[in-house]
Amino acid sequence: MLSKPRTKPLVLKKEEALLLRLLRNHPKYHEIERDYSKRKAGYKGELNIDYYLTLLPKENYFILHDLRLPHGDHFFQIDTLLICTRFALLLEIKNYSGTIFFDQFTNQLIRTLNQKIEAFPCPLYQVKRQKLQLKQWLAGFGILNLPIEHLVVMSNSSSILQTNEGNEHIFKGIIHGWKLIPEIERIDQLRKPFKIAPQALEKVAESLLNAHTPENPDILKLFEIPAADIKIGVACPGCKSLPMKRIRGSWYCEICRLRSRDAHMKAINDYFLLFQTGLTNRELREYLHITSSHVASDILSQMNIPFTGKRRDRVYYSLGTY
Structure with missing residues (x-):
């Protein structure tokens, strides 16, 4: 059945490029x-949970990862959405270590780790809000009564989950990842088939995919960093130092002496991630520290980067795949 695999978030890629090209001070x-560390941990936790979902029969479920859908003037994000003829299931995935206390009075998730206490919004309220938004979104397609279930899934199996005395019932909706498949099977047994044709359900899944809008912020603007602060040049794939030198058709690192014929590809990728603008031959030469316009043209041509304009007026644009 139709699925949307999980890919590394664009924001994560942008922050990686930014950290590589900023001075550490x-x-x-x-x-x-x-x-970046928080986002990376979250992404790792989501990948851990994705493993369990591979154990489900593919013919029974539409599995859509990392959806970001429009809702009025804003967007709402879903870590994972399962849809079948019996129900839809929202998964909010958290990757927390330590002791996790769900406080019923403050509606906070309080984490204690290495004698440090941190408070976060309760993910149960987050996933319930997503449930309401998804219900409204589906109503726009005439899907009014499809049961929508929700779970908060803790991807770190060693985390300790606690709550106030008498509030233990919340753990029906908060589980560790290893309990996910039995919980889905339990929900499946409780729900009767919904009166919707599989073809209509597939159209709903396709509509969700078509409406998906990846988060794509201007990362320099987001962190208020002037473009002049970005280190330019080709970064060494080995030691990460830059710039490498272009010598006889390859790139040479003066620090670790590594040679590479294609290290410029990541540098150009970084450019589009960070600056989100078109790239001219002259700008590429300045950015890569090369002098030959012919070499720059060859590099751009070999990468099959789309462009507009002719010859000297050409402007190259990202393929959008990053």
């Missing part, structure tokens, strides 16, 4: 590094 470096 830059005033925003550690702020970006902290945000």
Whole structure:
């Protein structure tokens, strides 16, 4: 059945490029590094849960990962959505270590790790809000009564889950990843088939995919970083230092002496991730520290980067795949 695989978030790729090309003593470096670490941990946790979902019979479920859907003037994001003829299931995935306390009075998730206490919004409220938004979204397609279930899935199996005395019932909706498949099977047994043709359900899944809008912020604007602060040049694939030198058709690192024929590909990819603008031959030469316009043209041609204009007026644009 139709599915949407999980891919590395675009924001994560942009932050990786940004950290590579900022000086470590830059005033925003550690702020970006902290945000990157959180996003990377979240992505890793989602991948861990994806493994369990591969155990489900593919012919029974539409499995859509990492959906970002329009809702009025805003968007809402779903970590994973399962749809079948019996129900839809929203999964909100969290990757937290340590002791996790769900406080019923403050509606917060409180984590204790290495004697440090941090508070986060309760993911149960988050997934319930997503449930309401998805219900409204489906109503636009005439799907009014499809049961929508929700679960908060903790991907770190060693985390300890706690709550206030008498509030233990919340753990019906908060589970560790290893319990996910039995829980889906339990829900499946409880629900009767919904009166919708499989073809109509597939159209709903296709509509969800078509409406998906990846988050694509201007990363320099987001962190208020001037373009002049970005280190240019080709980064060494080995030691990450830059710039490499172009010598006889390949790139040479003066630090670790590594040679590469295609290290420029990541550098150009970084350019589009960070600047989100078109690229001219002259700008490429400045960015890669090369002098020959012919070499620059060959590089752009070999990468099959789309362009507009003719000859000197050409402007190259990202393929959008990053």
